[in-house]
Structures are given as structure tokens and as C-alpha cells.
Amino acid sequence: MTPSFYLKNPKAEQSLIYMGIKLHGKQLFKYYTEYKIYPELFDKSTKRPTVDKALINSYKEFDSSLKPKLKEINKYLNIFEQNTEQALRELLSENGIVTKEELKAKLDSIYKPKVNSNGKSNLFINYVDEFIKGICSGEITHNSKKYEKGTIKTYYTFRNVIAEYNNKLTFDLINMDFYNHFVNYLNGRNYSLNSVGKNIKFIKVIMRNAYEKGLHDNLEFTYKDFKAVTEKVDDVYLTKDELQLLYDLDLSDKPNYELARDVFLVGCYTALRFGDYSKIKRDYINSKGFLEMHTEKTNTKVVIPLNSIAKCILNKYDYTFPKTYEQKVNKYIKEVCKIAGIVTPVWITKTIGGKVEKYSKPKNELIKTHSARRTGATLMYLAGIRTIEIMKITGHSREQNFMRYIKISNEEVADRLSENPFFQ
DSSP, rough: OOOEEEEETTSSSSSEEEEEEEEETTTEEEEEEEEEEGGGGGTTTEEEEEHHHHHHHHHHHTTTTTHHHHHHHHHHHHHHHHHHHHHHHHHHHHHSSSSHHHHHHHHHHSSSSBBOOOOOOOOOHHHHHHHHHHHHHHHOOOOTBBBOOOHHHHHHHHHHHHHHHTTTTTTGGGHHHHHHHHHHHHTTOOOHHHHHHHHHHHHHHHHHHHHHHSSSOGGGHHHHHHHOOOOOOOOOOOHHHHHHHHHHOTTOOOHHHHHHHHHHHHHHHHHHHHHHHHHHHEEGBOTTTEEEEEEETTOOOOOOOHHHHHHHHHHHHOOOOOOOHHHHHHHOOOOOOHTOOOOEEEEEEEEEEEEEEEEEEEEHHHHHHHHHHHHHHHHHHTTTOOOHHHHHHHHHHHHHHHTOOOOOOHHHHHHHTEEEEEGG
């Protein structure tokens, strides 16, 4: 039972496309799509719109939007085929046989969806849009806190991914069969394992939110195997000597580089997030000369002593940094590290497209604004500061989450342990 596509009227100027499938080798089942095509542009061998450029160009004279239309039709037919195959598998699994009536009902639930009791569509993509509106307005929160702008941006990216994958998904179709197919789809586009996991996480969050609102009763997203996979990332940090190299650079002829370097170094010596260390003001310095502020992400109060280099940098800007943009700082700090000679090759192990890959990159290319926070936390840890005390600075409430920021090698652990009386 393999679905295929045909033209309803091959002799018409434009013809509707329908799906045909033989059930059990004899029953012909037809299901019409919503798309029309010029018959000459439908390739009978592939059962898809033609890719013949000369033929397409000959029609573009009287249909300027033809190329994107054909691309949309091709994408739609691929999704239609995928949904039909999934429906067939489900019906065979449930009943051991597929009837025309059951298959039609399954496809109607996808392509002619009924509204829920509250009058809302059961299409997943529609609720993704509602969810994004809710987190933008603050109506939907996470742990009673509003979603950050950066997080909202990632949900918009997810929305594009799911729309490209299948914009006809219904709540009922999000099951283990979908999970496996979606993961394979992302792997086929060379997504990293953590990116795959992040997309699955978003599905679980949105499905749970919709479930709690009574929009569906499908709980397969809670199954143990429906998991948001992750792997440890080979993030890097800068050593004390490397920070000194950055600080000693004369960048007076490159003001953009100089500002990026200075902002980044203060991040390294405070272990704050970019949204906090880039917006330090004189008002945040208390009577003892400590940095005292509430963090943007968690609204946690932190009080941080400033070392001599951090004080010197902040004094240079009268304790108020000019407005900076994370994208620009990310770009400039890589160049600054290169100028400072921080280019040692770093080996990275990463799962991309479902395959484990190992490659190296110059260290400067791996440095970004968040590296400052990791650097600060790691250097404080290596300096012997107690974990609980560093967490008061970073704002972490759980040691497990904090330890993800500590990036030290076995050799560095051994060096630190060697100073303990036990190993004397």
C-alpha cells in the first residue's frame, strides 16, 4: 500500500492533483489535494512537479510566481505522502486491516480538521502560534516568570522548523512514530544532537501546555522514549594567562575591538551573563566597592567583589559601559583573541546528523560572550573558592546546574589536588 499522485483531468488547462492508493491490492482509494498544476509540468515518472528548467521557464512568461508554486506543491505532496504512510501504519497497528472509510477519516482529521469543543483548531502549528503570542505578551510564563527575549526568539526558529517539516500536524499525530520520523528528518539536515533535543523539548512544552488547556488528550509526548536528547558540549574557557594577554593588548586604534575586549573581560571577572555584565552602571557599585545588582534572567540579587583589572576597566568608562550588542561582541572578541595569539587547536567531539564527528578549531573561533561566564566560574573554582560561594556570584540555585559551567581538564584537577595536604 504505497500512495502515489495523479492528475484528475490531464487534458484541462490546470488539473487537481489527487492521491491514489490500492488497498490490499484491489480497492482504489482516491483522496484529492487542494493543489492544481499545469499538466505539462507534472512529471508522470516521479509523480511530482517537473524539475526541467527549460520547461518551467517556458511557462514563467504567463505565470511569474510559477517556481515558488511548484516548490510549494512538491513540499505539500511529500508531507501528504508522509502523513498517509503514518496513517496506514497506525490503522494496521490498531485493526490489522485498512478500509477506505477509516483511511478517509484519518486523512480528514489532518486536512479537514474539526474544531475542538472550545472552537479552536487541532492543528499543532496553529497552537504553536498561540503559544508564541502568549509568551510574548507574558500570558504564558515559565516557573511564574516571563520568557526572555532570547528564548522567545528560539521558539520562533522552532516554529519555522515545524512548519517546514509538516504544517498539517494535528495533536493526535504527535506520537512515537512522529518522534522517530522527526528526529530522522532533523538528522538528515545535519542538525546537532543538542539542536534535535531542543526542538523535541519545545514540542513537549507546547504539547503539555495545550493538554493542560484541554485542547487534546494525547499523552504520548510524556513517554520515556519521547525524550529531548542532549550531549555535553566541548565549551572552552580562558586561562589567567590568556586573560592577561587580552588585557595587555593595545587596541586604541580599534575602538570596537577595545570595547568588546573590555566588556568581555569584566564578564570573565564577574561570571555574569552578557545581559548583566554589558549593562553595568555606576549605580550598581555599593559603598564597599562591590558590584551589587539583580540579574536579568532570574532576578537574583548578586554581590560581587571586583578585582583590580575589573575596577581599572570600569573606571575607564566611568563605571557605565556604552551600549553594546552581543552579536558584535561575539564577532570582535574572536578577532581580539586571534590578535592575542589565543589560537591553540581545540578538539571537539559533536554529534551532527546522527553521526559522531571529531574535528579541531582554533581556540579563538570558539570564544563567545558566554565563554566569559564559564571562564569566571572555572577560574574561581581553580582558585579554591568554595562551590557554594561561587554560586552566590553566578546566581545558580542548584550545584548540578552550576557544575556544567566548570570546564577543567583531568590535569588541572590533579594540579589542584596536589596542593591538598593529603597529597603532600
